[in-house]
Amino acid sequence: MVSINPVNGTPQNARLADALSAVDPSVRLQAALVVGSNPAVGLLEALVARCAVEPDFFVRDMLTWALTRLPPEITLPRLRRELDSERPRARSQALHTLSKIGDRSAWAWITRDLLRDADDEVARTAWRVAVLLVPEEEKRGLADELVLQLGRGDRSTQLSLSRALVDLGDVTEPALARAAAGLDPVVAAHAGATEVLRRNPETGFDAAVDEAKRIVALGPERAAAAETAEC
Structure with missing residues (x-):
């Protein structure tokens, strides 16, 4: 590993900015x-710019940590601009950093466009941040918005959405019930699995999905009758 010793002055900032783009991760x-150990406001742009393109997970995590070490009054406005970036990674990493900073004023920046982002990773991160920052009085509205994404994507995406809805608490129950009673079997099964997890967080996601699919296939009344017969 190349040794980088922190020193004061703009030349060192320039060397660190170059090192953030080195070929070697x-x-x-x-x-x-x-940079995180010796916070320098002058490196804000270099950190944000690198977040938008960094392919290595561990480096991205360290970049986020470095950003959290800077004063939030300068970091937050810059992250807000990244939420409108054309680069999915820039949006997702900005959202992730907002979750680490945890400033609730950023709730207003979590728009419907982000919650419905076409990129699964951006949407998943937006769901997590929204649940973290949402004011109590807006939780029901967020639940109504999130259930619109039920049935979306692969297993990991669906699990992320279920976790977000579970973390919102009991306020999600009416929205999940409506979705579970809908005509789309994929959405209904995902809603049912999420409700199983909400009632019993120890249940595995795959088991919850299997149970929800069984209920959808049989219908709630027949599924309840079958369960009674098995007892």
């Missing part, structure tokens, strides 16, 4: 560590 990781 270990160099990028160490550079992000140095």
Whole structure:
């Protein structure tokens, strides 16, 4: 690993900015560590720009940590601009960093467009951040919005949405019930699985999905009758 020693002054900032874009991910990781350990406002742009293109998970995580070390009054407005970026990774990483900062004023920036983002990773991150930042009085509206995404994507995407809805609490029950009673079997099964998880968080997601699919196939009344007969 290349050694990078922190020193004061603009030339060092320039060297660190270059190191954040090095070919070797270990160099990028160490550079992000140095920046976070010695916060410098002058490196805000370099950190944000690297977040938008960084392919390595561990480096991205260190970049986020470095951003959380800077004063939020300068970091938050810059992250808000990234939410409108054309790059999905820029949007998802900005959202992730907002979740780590945890400033509830950022709730207003979690728009419907982000919650419905065409990129699954962006949407998943938006769901998580929204649940973290939403004011109590707006939880029901968020639940109504999130259930519109039921049935979307692969297993990991559906699990992320279920976790977000479960984390919202009991306020999600009416919206999940409506979705479970709908005509789309995929949406109904996902809603049912989420309700199973909400009632019993220890249930595995796959088991909850299987149970929800069984209920959808049989109908609630027949499924209840079958369960009674098995007892």
